[in-house]
Amino acid sequence: MGAPRGFSYTERGSEIVITHHGVKAAVLRGRRAEEFLADVESGDPQLLMARLTGDYRHGNERTAKRHPRNAR
Numbered sequence: 001m002g003a004p005r006g007f008s009y010t011e012r013g014s015e016i017v018i019t020h021h022g023v024k025a026a027v028l029r030g031r032r033a034e035e036f037l038a039d040v041e042s043g044d045p046q047l048l049m050a051r052l053t054g055d056y057r058h059g060n061e062r063t064a065k066r067h068p069r070n071a072r
Contacts, residue, residue: 004050009040018049025053 006021016028016036026049028036039048 004046007046007049007053009036009045009049011037018053020049020053025049028052 007018007025009016009018014029014033016033017024018026018028036048036052
């Protein structure tokens with residue numbers, strides 16, 4: 001799986017608007033927005049935005065579900 005790409009964010013007043021390839025994916029407000037800005041400084045912004053928007057899954061969930069280690 002490749003690294004996430006195509007994410008960007010803009011600050012709009014007290015909100016953070018996260019877009020993916022130009023399409024609005026999420027809006028963060030309040031405490032979440034503050035935590036996001038702090039985390040962007042110390043980590044990989046693309047990965048962070050992918051995780052916040054839920055776009056970090058790439059189709060291998062079904063395969064992992066059938067793996068013997070994950071059997072219930």
